[in-house]
Amino acid sequence: MKIQHRHSERHVLNITVDNEAGILAKIAGLFTARGYNIDSLTVADITEDHAVSRITIVTSGPPPVIDQIMAQLDRLVPVHGVIDLTDEGPHVERELALVKVAGKGENRVEALRLADVFRAVAIDTTTSSFIFEITGSPDKIDSFVALMRELGLVEVGRTGVVGMLRGAQGA
Missing domain, CATH: 3.30.70.260 (ACT domain)
Incomplete structure (x- = not known):
């Protein structure tokens, strides 16, 4: 069978x-x-x-x-x-996330470097933490969060996916 x-x-x-x-x-x-x-x-x-x-x-x-x-x-x-x-057919999907990372020294520098690569913006900064805002595809956000886990991830808040068809037609 x-x-x-x-x-x-x-x-x-x-x-x-x-x-x-x-x-x-x-x-x-x-x-x-x-x-x-x-x-x-x-x-x-x-x-x-x-x-x-x-x-x-x-x-x-x-x-x-x-x-x-x-x-x-x-x-x-x-x-x-x-x-x-x-x-x-072709469509655009985006999600927004807030990602809190705590760390000092080299981990802090690396978190900032990775945020720059992912085009995440530091919207809150203390001497021991950052809150980054990142937008993009769910896969991009998943990748960013996975990398931040190694550097001191504290918390993640995600909006969920929004999407639209590409081109002039409406949904």
């Missing part, structure tokens, strides 16, 4: 919704009830009148599961649309 492995893929979903109380809970509940994992979740109001928000969710699963998630999200009443940026 041949065993088939279910290929799990990372997907970035943009969900446009009415900006109303409880919508985030409905969407998170949909994921929870069906056992889908949310790797990252961000929400922002996207219209001048504050009537519409964009929820960006990063999740993983085999293609049929991602299709099922999108269909179920699309059926929720306050949802205007669901776009899988991963399947739509």
Whole structure:
């Protein structure tokens, strides 16, 4: 008997919704009830009148599961649309992180050098620590955090992924 492995893929979903109380809970509940994992979740109001928000969710699963998630999200009443940026084509993803590093001497110098390489900005400095602000792809941030672990990482705060399709078309 041949065993088939279910290929799990990372997907970035943009969900446009009415900006109303409880919508985030409905969407998170949909994921929870069906056992889908949310790797990252961000929400922002996207219209001048504050009537519409964009929820960006990063999740993983085999293609049929991602299709099922999108269909179920699309059926929720306050949802205007669901776009899988991963399947739509070229897109931009960014995340912001605050990274606190404590250290003295050579570790302090190395932390500053690496921050410069990664284009992280020291937004708070004491004689024994830094808080760096870094933006970029999730992989870039993961790499920066991994290097800072060796130099005295204290704490990390991350915003979660936001993404948009490249080009003139809107989502």
